Amino acid sequence: MDSIFIIEQLINGIGYGLMLFLLAAGLTLVFGVMDTMNLAHGTLFMFGAYIAATVHEASHSFLAAVLCGVLVTMLIGALLEVTLMRRLYKRNHLNQVVATFGVILLADDFVKWMWGASPIMASTPAALAGPVQLLPDLPYPSYRLLILVAGVVAALALYVVVNHTRLGMLVRAGASDRPMAELMGVRVQSVFTLVFVIGAALAGVAGALMGPLTSVQIGMGEGILIPALVVIVIGGIGSVRGSFVAAMLVGVVDTAGRAFVPPLLREVMAPALAADVGPALAGIAMYVLMAVVLCFKPGGLFPARG
Amino acid sequence: MKGTLTRTAAALLALGLTCAPALAADEIKIGFLTTLSGPGASLGSDVRDGFKLALTHSGDKLGGLPVKLDVVDDQQNPQTGRQTVERFLKRDKVDLVTGVVFSNVLLPVLPGILQANVPYLSVNTGPRDYAGEKCDPNFFAVAWQNEDIPAAMGKFATDKGYKRVAMIAPNYPGGRESLDGFKRLYKGEIVEEIYTKLGQLDYAAELATIRVAKPDAVFFFLPGGMGVNFIKQFDGAGLNKQMALLAPGFSADEDTIKAVGESIVGLYNSSQWAADLDNPANKRFVADFVKTYGRTPTMYAAQAYDTALLIDSAVKKVGGKIEDHAAFQKALKAADFQSVRGKFSFNNNQYPIHDLYMREVYKTADGKITNKTVSTVVQGYKDPFAGECKMGG
Missing domain, CATH: 3.40.50.2300 (Response regulator)
Known part of the structure; x- marks a missing residue:
C-alpha cells in the first residue's frame, strides 16, 4: 500500500465529507436553533439535483445550472418554512417527524410526475470530464476537485456567517439557549425563516454538485439523509463546527472502510469469507464510529448546549 | 328479507366459485413484476416494452388466448416484490409470473411461486441456485444462467x-x-x-x-x-x-x-444477442421496436421478447388448455419458437443452450x-x- 494510494483515498474521503457537511450543516442548524426535526431536508437535496440537471441539459452551462438549482431550492425551502414548518415548531418531535416524512412522500411523487420514475444520468461539464495531474503519479478527476473546492468555499462562507455576522450571533444564541434569546428580544420568526433558507441553499448546492457523480433519482435524498444524521449526532446537535469535524471523520472513515477493510481481511481469512464480511464491515464503519464517539461523549463532539 | 338476500347472494357466489374451474381457460393471466423506478428503471422499462411488442406481434394474444397482463413496479426492493407476488398468487390467481430483472428481488419470491405450482419464466437473471440440484419444473430461465x-x-x-x-x-x-x-x-x-x-x-x-x-x-x-x-x-x-x-x-x-x-x-x-444478428425474427423485432418506441432495443428487451414468444408457442402447443399443467410445462420446455438470438433450446435444467x-x-x-x-x-x-x-x- 503506497502513499499515493493513501493520499488519493484521503482526498476522496474529504470530498465526500464536504458534501455531507453541506447537508448536515443545514440539518443541524434547523435542529439546533428551532428544535425541529426536518426529515425533508434530503428532499431539498433532491430538488437541487433535479433542477440543476434539467437546467444543465437545457442551457449547457454548468454555472447557470448550479445557480438555478440553489436559487429554486431556496425558494422551495422558504415555501416549506412558511406553509408547514412554522406550524410545527411548537409541536413535539413525533409530529414533526410524521409531517416532514409526509413531505418526502409528496415530493417523491411530485418528482415522479414531473420528471418520470427513471433516474436522470446528469453529465459532468465536458471541460471537467478528464483527470488533472495532482502529483506526478496521481491523476485526479477534475470534477471531484471542483467539488472539493466548492465544498471548502461553502464551508468557509458558512463559518464567516455563523461566527462573524450579527445573523450568526443570533443563530448561535438561539442554538445554545433559545428561550433566553427570545427574552433578549431576538425576532425569532425571521431568524428561523432565514436559517431554514440557508439550510436549503446548502442542500441545493450539495444536490447540484453531487448529481453528476451519482445519478439524479427519486429517493436520493433519503439515501444521503442517513449519513447526514450520523454526522450531526457525532458532531453534537446544533453545532456547525461539530458537524464539520464529524463530516470529515465520517467521510474519511467511510472511504477508508471501503478501501482498506477488504484487502486487510483478505490477509487474515479465506478469500470467500473475506468477500462476505468485507463489504458488510465497510458498510457499518461509520455507525461503529458513531457508537464509539457516543460512548465517550454522549452529547457528541461539540455539543451546542453545554 | 335481508337474511334471504344475503343467503341468495352467498349461494350464487358459491355456485360461481365451484363453476370457475370447470370452464376452460378463456384468457391467460400474467403477473409481470419488474423494476420501473430507481437505478434499474431503464432495465425494467425495456423488459416491459420488449414483452409488449411480442404481444402486438402475436395479435395481442398469446397462443390464441386473450392476455390479462398486470405490470407492477418492484422498485428493486424484495419487500415490494414479495407483497406483489403474494397478490398475484392468492388474489389474482395468475397463470404464470415473469418480468423480474434483479436476482435479489427474484430469489425471495421464487420459492412461493414454485410452491404454488405456477410457472416462472425468467426474462433476465438465471440464478445458480435453481440451475443445479434445486432445478424446478416450473422455473424456466429464458435469458441465461448468470455465469x-x-x-x-x-x-x-x-x-x-x-x-x-x-x-x-x-x-x-x-x-x-x-x-x-x-x-x-x-x-x-x-x-x-x-x-x-x-x-x-x-x-x-x-x-x-x-x-x-x-x-x-x-x-x-x-x-x-x-x-x-x-x-x-x-x-x-x-x-x-x-x-x-x-x-x-x-x-x-x-x-x-x-x-x-x-x-x-x-x-x-x-x-447472447445483438441487434445486428442476421435472422428474420431478430430483424422484425429490432425494426418494430425502433418504430414503436423510438429507440434501439437492448438485451433486456430481446430477452423479454423471447419470453413472450415462448409463452405464445407453448399455449399454442396445448391448444389453449393451459390448465393442463403438465402439458403446458412440457410445451414450455420444448421451446418451439424462433428466438431472436438465433439457435435456442432448453438444457435438462431448463436453462438455455445458446451461442455467446x-x-x-x-x-x-x-x-x-x-x-x-x-x-x-x-x-x-x-x-x-x-x-x-x-x-x-
Whole structure:
C-alpha cells in the first residue's frame, strides 16, 4: 500500500465529507436553533439535483445550472418554512417527524410526475470530464476537485456567517439557549425563516454538485439523509463546527472502510469469507464510529448546549 | 328479507366459485413484476416494452388466448416484490409470473411461486441456485444462467492475452455469480475482486484501489446506472489510458451508450444477442421496436421478447388448455419458437443452450454510437450446473 494510494483515498474521503457537511450543516442548524426535526431536508437535496440537471441539459452551462438549482431550492425551502414548518415548531418531535416524512412522500411523487420514475444520468461539464495531474503519479478527476473546492468555499462562507455576522450571533444564541434569546428580544420568526433558507441553499448546492457523480433519482435524498444524521449526532446537535469535524471523520472513515477493510481481511481469512464480511464491515464503519464517539461523549463532539 | 338476500347472494357466489374451474381457460393471466423506478428503471422499462411488442406481434394474444397482463413496479426492493407476488398468487390467481430483472428481488419470491405450482419464466437473471440440484419444473430461465455472459468475457480476456485482471461487482447473488463466471474461462491472474453495495454510484475508493493494483484489464459487472457511473468515473480518473475495460453486454447496451456518450466507443462486451444478428425474427423485432418506441432495443428487451414468444408457442402447443399443467410445462420446455438470438433450446435444467457473441461499441458513418457483432466466442454454451439437476432432458 503506497502513499499515493493513501493520499488519493484521503482526498476522496474529504470530498465526500464536504458534501455531507453541506447537508448536515443545514440539518443541524434547523435542529439546533428551532428544535425541529426536518426529515425533508434530503428532499431539498433532491430538488437541487433535479433542477440543476434539467437546467444543465437545457442551457449547457454548468454555472447557470448550479445557480438555478440553489436559487429554486431556496425558494422551495422558504415555501416549506412558511406553509408547514412554522406550524410545527411548537409541536413535539413525533409530529414533526410524521409531517416532514409526509413531505418526502409528496415530493417523491411530485418528482415522479414531473420528471418520470427513471433516474436522470446528469453529465459532468465536458471541460471537467478528464483527470488533472495532482502529483506526478496521481491523476485526479477534475470534477471531484471542483467539488472539493466548492465544498471548502461553502464551508468557509458558512463559518464567516455563523461566527462573524450579527445573523450568526443570533443563530448561535438561539442554538445554545433559545428561550433566553427570545427574552433578549431576538425576532425569532425571521431568524428561523432565514436559517431554514440557508439550510436549503446548502442542500441545493450539495444536490447540484453531487448529481453528476451519482445519478439524479427519486429517493436520493433519503439515501444521503442517513449519513447526514450520523454526522450531526457525532458532531453534537446544533453545532456547525461539530458537524464539520464529524463530516470529515465520517467521510474519511467511510472511504477508508471501503478501501482498506477488504484487502486487510483478505490477509487474515479465506478469500470467500473475506468477500462476505468485507463489504458488510465497510458498510457499518461509520455507525461503529458513531457508537464509539457516543460512548465517550454522549452529547457528541461539540455539543451546542453545554 | 335481508337474511334471504344475503343467503341468495352467498349461494350464487358459491355456485360461481365451484363453476370457475370447470370452464376452460378463456384468457391467460400474467403477473409481470419488474423494476420501473430507481437505478434499474431503464432495465425494467425495456423488459416491459420488449414483452409488449411480442404481444402486438402475436395479435395481442398469446397462443390464441386473450392476455390479462398486470405490470407492477418492484422498485428493486424484495419487500415490494414479495407483497406483489403474494397478490398475484392468492388474489389474482395468475397463470404464470415473469418480468423480474434483479436476482435479489427474484430469489425471495421464487420459492412461493414454485410452491404454488405456477410457472416462472425468467426474462433476465438465471440464478445458480435453481440451475443445479434445486432445478424446478416450473422455473424456466429464458435469458441465461448468470455465469454465461461473464464466462464469454473471461474467455475473451484469455484470448487477448490479458495476464492480470481486476474485477468489480455489487455484493448480491447476481454480482457474485458473474465474477465466478468470468473466472471459469479466464486463465490469468485475478489481482483484485471488489464487491460494493448494490446501488452504489460513487466509485472513487474502488477506482483508487484498481489504480494501485495496475491490472491489464478491469472486468466490471454493474447493471444499470451503476455501470454508467463506473465507466464515466473510470474515464474521469484517467484509468482508460492505463488499462482495458471489459464489460458484459448489459453495461455496453443502448441505455448505457446513451448515458455515457462518446467515451464508450471501442468497448468490447459479450452477449447472447445483438441487434445486428442476421435472422428474420431478430430483424422484425429490432425494426418494430425502433418504430414503436423510438429507440434501439437492448438485451433486456430481446430477452423479454423471447419470453413472450415462448409463452405464445407453448399455449399454442396445448391448444389453449393451459390448465393442463403438465402439458403446458412440457410445451414450455420444448421451446418451439424462433428466438431472436438465433439457435435456442432448453438444457435438462431448463436453462438455455445458446451461442455467446462478442460485440464492440462503434460509431457508424452517420455518427450514431451502437454495437456490432465481432465474433462468436462460444457455440452452444451450457452452464456447468446442469449435471447436478435430476430433471430429464
